[in-house]
Amino acid sequence: MNNHSCNCERCQHKICAKRVPIFSTLNAEEINRVVNLIIRKRYSRGEMIILEGSHLDSLIIINSGKVKAFRNTFEGKEQIIYIFSQGDFFGEKNLLINQNAQYNVEALEVTHVCTIKKDDFKKLLREYPEIGLKIIEELCSRLERLENAVESMGTKNAEERVNEVLLEFARKYGKESQNGIIVELPLSREGIANYIGVARETVSRKMNLLQEEGIIEMVGNKKVIIRNIDAL
Amino acid sequence: MNNHSCNCERCQHKICAKRVPIFSTLNAEEINRVVNLIIRKRYSRGEMIILEGSHLDSLIIINSGKVKAFRNTFEGKEQIIYIFSQGDFFGEKNLLINQNAQYNVEALEVTHVCTIKKDDFKKLLREYPEIGLKIIEELCSRLERLENAVESMGTKNAEERVNEVLLEFARKYGKESQNGIIVELPLSREGIANYIGVARETVSRKMNLLQEEGIIEMVGNKKVIIRNIDAL
DNA sequence: TTAAAACTGTGACCTATGTCATAATTTTGG
DNA sequence: CCAAAATTATGACATAGGTCACAGTTTTAA
Numbered sequence: 001m002n003n004h005s006c007n008c009e010r011c012q013h014k015i016c017a018k019r020v021p022i023f024s025t026l027n028a029e030e031i032n033r034v035v036n037l038i039i040r041k042r043y044s045r046g047e048m049i050i051l052e053g054s055h056l057d058s059l060i061i062i063n064s065g066k067v068k069a070f071r072n073t074f075e076g077k078e079q080i081i082y083i084f085s086q087g088d089f090f091g092e093k094n095l096l097i098n099q100n101a102q103y104n105v106e107a108l109e110v111t112h113v114c115t116i117k118k119d120d121f122k123k124l125l126r127e128y129p130e131i132g133l134k135i136i137e138e139l140c141s142r143l144e145r146l147e148n149a150v151e152s153m154g155t156k157n158a159e160e161r162v163n164e165v166l167l168e169f170a171r172k173y174g175k176e177s178q179n180g181i182i183v184e185l186p187l188s189r190e191g192i193a194n195y196i197g198v199a200r201e202t203v204s205r206k207m208n209l210l211q212e213e214g215i216i217e218m219v220g221n222k223k224v225i226i227r228n229i230d231a232l
Numbered sequence: 233m234n235n236h237s238c239n240c241e242r243c244q245h246k247i248c249a250k251r252v253p254i255f256s257t258l259n260a261e262e263i264n265r266v267v268n269l270i271i272r273k274r275y276s277r278g279e280m281i282i283l284e285g286s287h288l289d290s291l292i293i294i295n296s297g298k299v300k301a302f303r304n305t306f307e308g309k310e311q312i313i314y315i316f317s318q319g320d321f322f323g324e325k326n327l328l329i330n331q332n333a334q335y336n337v338e339a340l341e342v343t344h345v346c347t348i349k350k351d352d353f354k355k356l357l358r359e360y361p362e363i364g365l366k367i368i369e370e371l372c373s374r375l376e377r378l379e380n381a382v383e384s385m386g387t388k389n390a391e392e393r394v395n396e397v398l399l400e401f402a403r404k405y406g407k408e409s410q411n412g413i414i415v416e417l418p419l420s421r422e423g424i425a426n427y428i429g430v431a432r433e434t435v436s437r438k439m440n441l442l443q444e445e446g447i448i449e450m451v452g453n454k455k456v457i458i459r460n461i462d463a464l
Numbered sequence: 465t466t467a468a469a470a471c472t473g474t475g476a477c478c479t480a481t482g483t484c485a486t487a488a489t490t491t492t493g494g
Numbered sequence: 495c496c497a498a499a500a501t502t503a504t505g506a507c508a509t510a511g512g513t514c515a516c517a518g519t520t521t522t523a524a
Contacts, residue, residue, distance in 0.1 A: 073383070
């Protein structure tokens with residue numbers, strides 16, 4: 001299914017809800033109930049979906065598109081903490097333990113989201129405990145990504161971190177082809193730098209090295225072809 | 233209550249179960265049920281509680297003591313990911329999504345733990361959904377700590393990270409006194425270094441600087457008195 | 465209590481990577 | 495499609511902090 005086949009204005013969000021892992025255990029009728037609770041929103045590239053410190057009253061689920069969750073340090077640096085895409089949700093912490101947003105969320109491209117009001121979400125959670133288990137699962141996988149990030153930032157040098165992030169993007173966003181794995185990068189060089197905690201220039205230099213070695217090929221700024229994934 | 237007042241051989245673990253936040257919503261009778269499922273273990277300083285990659289079949293809850301959860305990189309570096317102490321639990325991921333341990337866990341001092349078999353734990357979870365919510369809460373606070381760690385490692389220099397970790401320890405383990413906040417450090421200098429991702433020598437140097445400035449006072453290797461917490 | 469083991473402090477040195485400046489390239493939006 | 499805006503590449507340079515070596519100190523456990 002491509003991104004355009006779900007026009008939620010027409011299909012009444014059915015497909016969006018079906019797409020979302022946390023609702024995957026529900027049957028058709030239950031999905032219908034959920035669908036009626038959903039409010040849909042669209043964000044353009046660069047638009048803020050959540051501002052750090054603001055109050056949230058909805059769970060937000062990504063229907064299509066990509067977003068970055070990040071913090072700004074007071075010296076003006078940006079640290080990207082998560083990249084969320086189709087099926088991912090966020091804001092759950094703010095609903096479950098009633099606190100304000102811990103980070104900014106900004107659309108990296110045109111992004112459609114489904115939102116569910118706090119009270120509706122809590123009701124669902126009470127009625128369908130499997131949703132709670134799905135959420136625990138998702139939190140665990142988020143923990144896993146952060147545990148890996150901490151290990152990487154604490155013990156690896158810039159070159160290893162760049163290789164690692166390319167592997168991550170290849171796994172998540174890559175498409176196999178006979179030339180190699182074609183990866184549409186979700187982040188600019190600067191974004192990658194802010195994700196792995198190095199300087200923008202360092203990302204450039206390390207990626208150029210990889211290109212010189214024939215391990216990757218850069219196509220413009222937003223696409224990379226990975227020719228030799230084992231070398232990463 | 234000090235650590236010695238709970239001799240669980242005698243009191244049949246009642247106090248251990250009561251101490252544990254995830255069981256805090258249960259009433260006396262329910263606690264009794266839980267208590268009967270608990271198997272108690274003792275680990276000496278330096279003993280391994282979990283080995284990375286091993287299979288786990290119990291939830292482990294810390295009754296007293298402290299442990300570190302860490303990974304070893306293949307170049308022989310150690311990255312500490314969590315420090316767990318009284319009331320904290322671990323191994324849950326391995327029970328809920330059936331995978332092997334993601335990190336080593338080692339006792340930092342004499343540590344008593346309560347363990348609950350996977351099946352018993354799952355039964356409890358099904359019967360008392362509030363336990364699931366407590367677990368979500370705990371996972372969220374773990375996410376929070378890791379999000380902060382990633383921000384810190386990605387954007388802060390060694391000095392700021394040392395200051396930060398001292399603040400964290402002061403909050404978690406510090407006791408107020410008229411001289412300042414007395415902190416029993418859970419980690420050696422090397423441990424701190426492996427926690428915040430810098431070299432052991434750097435931790436020494438930055439802490440000495442803080443001592444010269446009168447902000448902290450080091451008492452032996454395992455204790456620090458924080459004289460001016462606002463300066464950190 | 466004491467010897468051995470573990471840990472810490474410190475100087476010297478080095479290098480990976482951050483910073484700055486500028487030119488070149490790519491992307492975007494009207 | 496084009497001009498403006500944004501992003502990237504790259505060289506020069508500076509430096510924070512890693513590594514090494516070793517002496518001194520603290521902690522441990524018998």
